[in-house]
Amino acid sequence: MTQLLQTLINGLLLGGFYAVMVLGFSVFWGVMGVINLAHGEFLMTGAYLAWLLFTSFSIDPFASLLLIMPIMFIVGFIMQKFLLNRLLERPSLATLLATFGISVILANIHKIIYSADPRNVPVSYSGSFELLGLSLPLVKSLIFVVALAIMLGLYLFLQYTRLGKAIRAAAQNKNAAKIVGIDIEQVYAITAGICIALTAAAGAIISPTQAIFPFMGQPFTLKAFTITVLGGLGQIPGALLGGMLLGMAEVMVATYVPGIGTNLGVVISLLVLILVLIFRPQGILTGLKRMPID
Amino acid sequence: MPLLLGLFSVTAACSSKSSEISDKSTDTITIGAAVSDTGKYAREGKDTRQGYDLWQDWVNNEGGGIEVGDRNYKVEIIYYDDEGSPDTTARLVEKLITEDKVDFLLAPYSSGLTKSASAIAEKYDKIMASGGASSDSLFTRGFKNLFSVFTPAQYYTESILKALSTKGAKTIVVAYEDTEFPTNVAEGTEKWAEKYGMEVLAVETYPKDTADLSAITSKFKSLDPDVFIGGGHFNDALLFVRAAKEQNFNPRAMVLTVGASNPKFVEEMGEDSAYIFGPTQWESTMNYQGQYFGTSAEYAQKYQEKWGETPTYQAAGATAAALALHIAIDKADSLDTEAVRQAMKELDEETFFGPINFDETGKNIDKPMGTIQILDNQIQVVVPEEISLAQVNYPVPGWKEREDNDSVASNSN
Missing domain, CATH: 3.40.50.2300 (Response regulator)
Known part of the structure; x- marks a missing residue:
């Protein structure tokens, strides 16, 4: 029983992390129709920034979000405004190539600056607390709470603010949004800024639990792709559900299948992806989607 | 032209x-x-x-x-x-x-x-x-x-398992990345464990580029082994220490096959690297x-x-x-x-x-693998005994014990 509860907790915590990790990727795709192949590299950038702030100025990785998010917002804004906006009217291969190029550049710049040696942020509270015979990892619990807060914040922003509504309108029908006076390019740039800031934030908060190195990004991009398809595009409840499902499945299989569990967990997640694509291609929850123009 | x-x-x-x-x-x-x-x-x-x-x-x-x-x-x-x-x-x-x-x-x-x-x-x-x-x-x-x-890789853990078995270690768990070198090390480990009379409680593999190993440590925690042997590369070494601490998994000895003997490891992990063992080909000490x-x-x-x-x-x-x-x-x-x-x-x-001393196939069969243990933030050779200056520290204190010791120490200051 304890083992089962512990497994559920581990799955929940991993799921919460997956959910916040995927947000930026999912909204980017949902609103602009761009698959950001540099997603993992922006996550890595956030992790390195947190490491730098921690080792140079002893700033806690959770506190460093206040610095990292504005910086990365500007990075995302500029990337969209001066690069991706120009490519949106081209075939989608153009944005795929552009983001792939950015991912290669980012990874190698970090390798030059920080070398390939793996880093870690050794926060003082990396242990666990015991509750009814269960171990609750402190850092991961904190990541979970922050992840929920970020998701709630983004949800309220998209749902109730003028800018949030503009973003959703742009996602639903670009031309109609233009007609009612929304500056699409500006909205896109702001959306990209938000997405990159969120992704870097996810990287920063997981920095105490991960080995940080320049080439850590790619597996995260792949995972983000899986979760987005699983949960439904550009939708926060979808990201949460997709993340939870994947986290829970991986941890369950890893814990209860002896020997090859961790390997099998990865297989299962891709198997689920294929099944979803066959039987429910719009994702488990229907996400942001383009309205037919006619 | x-x-x-x-x-x-x-x-x-x-x-x-x-x-x-x-x-x-x-x-x-x-x-x-x-x-x-x-x-x-x-x-x-x-x-x-x-x-x-x-x-x-x-x-x-x-x-x-x-x-x-x-x-x-x-x-x-x-x-x-x-x-x-x-x-x-x-x-x-x-x-x-x-x-x-x-x-x-x-x-x-x-x-x-x-x-x-x-x-x-x-x-x-x-x-x-x-x-x-x-x-x-x-x-x-x-x-x-x-x-x-x-x-050679299959001898990586021989000397440390021999030393730990004489200190009373009886059970062992193994986790390794399923690529060539870690697999060689792990196969050797199972062989040596048997030779030195230790029971292998579980063996787990994981894929390259994995970002979370807490399911493995959580599973191992319920087996409560004396010795944990794990890893494939430097990154996994970091992940295993993080996962063990956050799950409060306390093997009496933690051996990480790659990473621990690199001074960067102590730099990045700080106090959490304490007591960890790692094989090494050579140290100047x-x-x-x-x-x-x-x-x-x-x-x-x-x-x-x-x-x-x-x-x-x-x-x-x-x-x-x-x-x-x-x-x-x-x-x-x-x-x-x-x-x-x-x-x-x-x-x-x-x-x-x-x-x-090369054998017929060209590998050096006489050189024992050394093992270091991180003691007082120093990489100290502890095995084999005849060439080492420090002693094997076994069993090592659990995570909670270390915290208590720290708080006692800071209170008394």
């Missing part, structure tokens, strides 16, 4: 090179080495070159050359950059043999590149000495020209001694003087590999491949790097 010019300059360079060599061939032994200067092994490649160069300088100056018959030979190493690519390595080794007409070969850094380089050496029947490869699969191909001074470079510490000092940095085990291995070749030429009293090969096989020598 530029292509033509390029061709000319290459031919010119080659002809000048070969004339130079033929002029000197009466009193120079030429040795070829394709070693990484760029690419993913750039760092280790630099160490390897510096190790080889240290030997070259030492032979030519302090050592006064190598006596073969009644002649005195100087040595000259010809280097090329293999760029970390097995294909380039193969091409360059072929060039060294056919164009530069080297007498002997020194291997590149890494098992992968050595695999490719040694295949060419075998094809042309040239002896290749390696100081940077430990994969077992290098020695199961029936080659007769590759000799490696590193302890080991108490080895040989006829040629003196003790391990004296070697390290010589290296420091020449290169301005402390030698890594890759650098020391490179020097030891070149030294093994040197001693074999000395003993054979000949430059003939057959004679030197025979001398390599018969070699049984104590060196600053540890004992060197």
Whole structure:
């Protein structure tokens, strides 16, 4: 029983992390129709920034979000405004190539600056607390709470603010949004800024639990792709559900299948992806989607 | 036109090179080495070159050359950059043999590149000495020209398991990445555990690039083993320590196969790296001694003087590999491949790097793997006992105990 509860907790915590990790990727795709192949590299950038702030100025990785998010917002804004906006009217291969190029550049710049040696942020509270015979990892619990807060914040922003509504309108029908006076390019740039800031934030908060190195990004991009398809595009409840499902499945299989569990967990997640694509291609929850123009 | 010019300059360079060599061939032994200067092994490649160069300088100056018959030979190493690519390595080794007409070969850094380089050496029947490869699969191909001074991967955990079993460790769990090197280490581990009377409670594998290992540690926690052996690479080592601490998983000894002996590990992990064990090919604090470079510490000092940095085990291995070749030429009293090969096989020598004694397949069977433990933020050699300065600390305190100790310590301050 304890083992089962512990497994559920581990799955929940991993799921919460997956959910916040995927947000930026999912909204980017949902609103602009761009698959950001540099997603993992922006996550890595956030992790390195947190490491730098921690080792140079002893700033806690959770506190460093206040610095990292504005910086990365500007990075995302500029990337969209001066690069991706120009490519949106081209075939989608153009944005795929552009983001792939950015991912290669980012990874190698970090390798030059920080070398390939793996880093870690050794926060003082990396242990666990015991509750009814269960171990609750402190850092991961904190990541979970922050992840929920970020998701709630983004949800309220998209749902109730003028800018949030503009973003959703742009996602639903670009031309109609233009007609009612929304500056699409500006909205896109702001959306990209938000997405990159969120992704870097996810990287920063997981920095105490991960080995940080320049080439850590790619597996995260792949995972983000899986979760987005699983949960439904550009939708926060979808990201949460997709993340939870994947986290829970991986941890369950890893814990209860002896020997090859961790390997099998990865297989299962891709198997689920294929099944979803066959039987429910719009994702488990229907996400942001383009309205037919006619 | 530029292509033509390029061709000319290459031919010119080659002809000048070969004339130079033929002029000197009466009193120079030429040795070829394709070693990484760029690419993913750039760092280790630099160490390897510096190790080889240290030997070259030492032979030519302090050592006064190598006596073969009644002649005195100087040595000259010809280097090329293999760029970390097995294909380039193969091409360059072929060039060294056919164009530069080297007498002997020194291997590149890494098992992968050595695999490719040694295949060419075998094809042309040239002896290749390696100081940077430990994969077992290098020695199961029936080659007769590759000799490696590193302890092979399957022996990585032998010495530490032996030491822990005498301290009373009875049970063990193993987790490893399912790629070649970690698999070799893990297979060896299961074998040694059985030999030293320990029960293997569970074995787990995980894929490359995994970002979360907490399911494995959580599973192991319920088994409560004495010894945990895990890892494949530096990154996994970090992940395992993080996962063990956050799950409050407390094995009485935690052995991480790669990473722990790297000073960067202590730097990044801080206090959480305490008590962790890790195998190591060589440390300058080991108490080895040989006829040629003196003790391990004296070697390290010589290296420091020449290169301005402390030698890594890759650098020391490179020097030891070149030294093994040197001693074999000395003993054979000949430059003939057959004679030197025979001398390599018969070699049984104590060196600053540890004992060197090659078996039929070319692996060094006499060098025990050392093990370090991180004690007081220092990397201390604890096994084997006869060459170490510190004692094995077993059983190690659990995570919660350490926190309590810390708070007691800070309260009393």
